[in-house]
Amino acid sequence: MRKTPNQKAWFMVLPVLVLVAFSAVIPLMTVVNYSVQDTFGNNEFFWVGLEWFEDILQSERVHDALARQAIFTAIILAIEVPLGIFVALHMPKKNGLWSSLCLVLVALPLLIPWNVVGTIWQIFGRIDIGLLGYSLDQMGIDYNYTQNAGAAWFTIIIMDVWHWTSLVVLLCYAGLKSIPDAYYQAAKIDQASQWNVFFYIELPKMKGVLLIAILLRFMDSFMIYTEPFVVTGGGPGNATTFLSIDLVKMAIGQFDLGPAAAFSLIYFLVILLVSWVFYTIIINSDKESGS
Amino acid sequence: MKINKSALIMIFYILFLMLPIYWLINMSFKSNQEILSTFSLWPHDLTFDNYKVIFTDPSWYNGYLNSITYVVMNTVISITVALPAAYAFSRYRFMGDKHLFFWLLTNRMAPPAVFALPFFQLYSSVGLFDTHIAVALAHTLFNVPLAVWILEGFMRGVPKEIDETAYIDGYGFFTFFRKIFMPLIASGIGVTAFFCFMFSWVELLLSRTLTAVDAKSIAATMTRTASASGLDWGVLAAAGVLTIIPGALVIYFVRNHIAKGFALGRV
Numbered sequence: 325m326r327k328t329p330n331q332k333a334w335f336m337v338l339p340v341l342v343l344v345a346f347s348a349v350i351p352l353m354t355v356v357n358y359s360v361q362d363t364f365g366n367n368e369f370f371w372v373g374l375e376w377f378e379d380i381l382q383s384e385r386v387h388d389a390l391a392r393q394a395i396f397t398a399i400i401l402a403i404e405v406p407l408g409i410f411v412a413l414h415m416p417k418k419n420g421l422w423s424s425l426c427l428v429l430v431a432l433p434l435l436i437p438w439n440v441v442g443t444i445w446q447i448f449g450r451i452d453i454g455l456l457g458y459s460l461d462q463m464g465i466d467y468n469y470t471q472n473a474g475a476a477w478f479t480i481i482i483m484d485v486w487h488w489t490s491l492v493v494l495l496c497y498a499g500l501k502s503i504p505d506a507y508y509q510a511a512k513i514d515q516a517s518q519w520n521v522f523f524y525i526e527l528p529k530m531k532g533v534l535l536i537a538i539l540l541r542f543m544d545s546f547m548i549y550t551e552p553f554v555v556t557g558g559g560p561g562n563a564t565t566f567l568s569i570d571l572v573k574m575a576i577g578q579f580d581l582g583p584a585a586a587f588s589l590i591y592f593l594v595i596l597l598v599s600w601v602f603y604t605i606i607i608n609s610d611k612e613s614g615s
Numbered sequence: 616m617k618i619n620k621s622a623l624i625m626i627f628y629i630l631f632l633m634l635p636i637y638w639l640i641n642m643s644f645k646s647n648q649e650i651l652s653t654f655s656l657w658p659h660d661l662t663f664d665n666y667k668v669i670f671t672d673p674s675w676y677n678g679y680l681n682s683i684t685y686v687v688m689n690t691v692i693s694i695t696v697a698l699p700a701a702y703a704f705s706r707y708r709f710m711g712d713k714h715l716f717f718w719l720l721t722n723r724m725a726p727p728a729v730f731a732l733p734f735f736q737l738y739s740s741v742g743l744f745d746t747h748i749a750v751a752l753a754h755t756l757f758n759v760p761l762a763v764w765i766l767e768g769f770m771r772g773v774p775k776e777i778d779e780t781a782y783i784d785g786y787g788f789f790t791f792f793r794k795i796f797m798p799l800i801a802s803g804i805g806v807t808a809f810f811c812f813m814f815s816w817v818e819l820l821l822s823r824t825l826t827a828v829d830a831k832s833i834a835a836t837m838t839r840t841a842s843a844s845g846l847d848w849g850v851l852a853a854a855g856v857l858t859i860i861p862g863a864l865v866i867y868f869v870r871n872h873i874a875k876g877f878a879l880g881r882v
Binding site: 327328329330331332333334336337339340341343344346347348350351352354355410411414415416422424426427428429430431432433434435436437438439440443444445447448452453454455456458486490491494495497498533536537540543546547549550553554567568569571572575576581584588589591592595596599600603 | 620621622624631636650651692700712717719720726730734736737752753755759818819824851855859863875
C-alpha cells in the first residue's frame, strides 16, 4: 500500500512513545547510571568509568553462564526447527474438525503460564511421583534432575522442546497454507519427487516465517528464566544457571548493582545485535517476495 | 496411505504434548497421601479437595483475582495506546517511522531480567510498589510493541480507499475511526487483546518482583508455595490446571490467527 507522507502522524504515535519511554527508557537509564558508578551505601555514588564492564567481560562466572546459554540455545534451535517443520508438513491441510482440533491442541502448550510449564515438568520428571522420571528410573537409568547435571539439562531441553516446538509448527503451517494448489499440481505434472517439492516449493515459501520463528526462538530462549528457575533453580550447582538466572541472582540476590547493570547492558546488546541482523534479513526477504 | 501416515505423526506429536498436561490433571485429583505413597496412572481415590483449598483459601484465590486485575488493566492500556499508533504506521509516512518501528520491537527483545531491578526501584520511588497498576505498566514494556505490530498487520489489510471515501462522505476522523474502521478490524482487536492477555498472564519475573502481598500474582503464589517447606503437590497441580483454563477456553476463537499473533503480525 502506498503511504502518504504526513508528519502529524507523530501525534498518533505519541501515547505509545510516552508510555514506552516510561516503562523502557527511564529504567534503562537507571541501568546505565549504575553501570558506571560504585557505592558504599547511603546513596553515595562515585564514578568508576568502565571498570564494571571490564570486570564483567573478564569474569569467569559470566563466561560460563554465557557458554551454557549459547549451548542451550543452539541445542533447542537444532531440535525445534527441524521437528517443527516436520510436524507442520503433516498438519491436516483441509479445514475441518480434525484440523481445528490439531491447531488447538498443538497451540495449547504456548498458552500455559511459564511457571506452570515449569511446575508441570517439575512434577512430570520427578522419580518418585512423575511419569517420566519414574519410568526412566524403573528402566534403570540414573535420572534425578535435582542432583544429576545431565538429567537436569535433559529435563530443561525436553521441556523447552515441548513448550515451544508448537510455535515453529504454527508459523510454518501458516506459511504452507499460503501455497496455492496450482504449485503442487505443476509439481505433479513434472513428476517431482517429495524431496523436490519440499526443497523447491515448500521451503522457499516457508522462508519468511521460518526466519521469524528462528528469530523469536533465539530471542526467547536467550532470555529464558522462569522455566529453569522453577524446575532446577539453576542447579544442581550452577549447571543450569543461564544468563537471566545469573543476572537476577546478581542484581536482586546479592544486590551488586554496578556489575549487574554492566552485565545487563552487555546482555541486552548481544540480543539486540543478533536480532538486528535477523530483522534486516527478514525485511530484505520481505522486499524480495514483494509483500 | 499418505493421509494415514500424517495422521499418525500428528497423533504422536499431540500425545507427546498432552502427556505432561494429563499428568498434572491426574495429580490435581489425587490426595497428597496417594501422590506420595502409590504410583498410579489415574486417580484411584478421586478427590476434589485440592480445588476446594484453592477456592476457599484467600491467599490462593486472591492470587487469581490479582492476576486477572493487572492483566485486564494491561490489555486495556496496551490496546488504547496502540490503536492510533498502529493506524499511523499503517497509513502514513513520517520522519523516522521505520526506526521507531524497529525501536518498538527492541523492547520485545529486552530480557525482563534486565528490567527487574530498575522497575523495582522506579515503582518503589513513586509509591506504586505492590499495586496492580505497577505490574500492568511494567508489562506494557513488551505488550505495547506487540499490540502495535499485530494491529498494524491487520490495518494494512484494510484498503485505504475506505478511509478516503469516509472522509469524502463527511466523517470526521474520530467518528470514522469508531464507526467504520474499528468494526472492520474487530477481529484484529480481538486477536491483539488475546495475545496481550496471554503474554501478561504467562509472565512471572516482573510480576513477582513488583508485588509482595496486596497484588501478589498467582504465578508468584505458586513459586512461593513451591519453595516453602513441605510441598503440597496436589494443590500446586490444581492451581496449575486452573491457570491453563483461560487460555484453553479462548484459543478456539483465535485459532486461525494464532500464528499471526505469535509472529508479531508478520505472517
